[in-house]
Amino acid sequence: MNYTINEAAQKFGLSAHTLRYYDKEGLLPFVSRSHSGNRTFTDSDLEWIALICCLKNTGMPIKEIKQYVDWCRQGSATIDVRKALFVAHRQAVLRQIEELNNNLELIDAKIAFYESPGIASFLDEQIAKQSDSLQRKDSLYDSQI
Incomplete structure (x- = not known):
């Protein structure tokens, strides 16, 4: 066709x-x-x-x-180099897959983190602590000037 x-x-x-x-x-x-x-x-x-x-x-x-x-x-005289090209490319693809799987594991861990019970209050506490810490640093800096 x-x-x-x-x-x-x-x-x-x-x-x-x-x-x-x-x-x-x-x-x-x-x-x-x-x-x-x-x-x-x-x-x-x-x-x-x-x-x-x-x-x-x-x-x-x-x-x-x-x-x-x-x-x-x-023609057939190049069979070995063609195969070598595909073997090398296959190895590169396997490395890409491994990198993607590692990235996927981190993404899955973040999803699990955000699905955990009490996450909202935990994150709010963390933000409050960071805010307090920044305010203390600002106060220290202001007092040194």
Whole structure:
């Protein structure tokens, strides 16, 4: 089946401009054009776009995606470097996941803190103590001038 640029873009929540940019950057070298010069996308092209979106969404730079596309066009001689690229990217994604999980734990701890019984009075007491402390510091500062 063939798709227009707008249909292909819509399937991935992208703009037609983004797909044109990807094509201009060499990420979609297999996309053909109609007799009127419009890009036409096949199911195979959509699979490439899905991979590009996956790699972009996980932080791979366009330059590295372009390198991958170039290696794919060179054939089986580049299988090892393609695999190495994905292994390295997988490790980077795992580090991102670990960082996100650590951040999520802190967010969960804050949610639990704000759900704890008596939190409102505890926080009001803390603010009152801080206010008293600031007033004492101001008094000390004023008396030294």
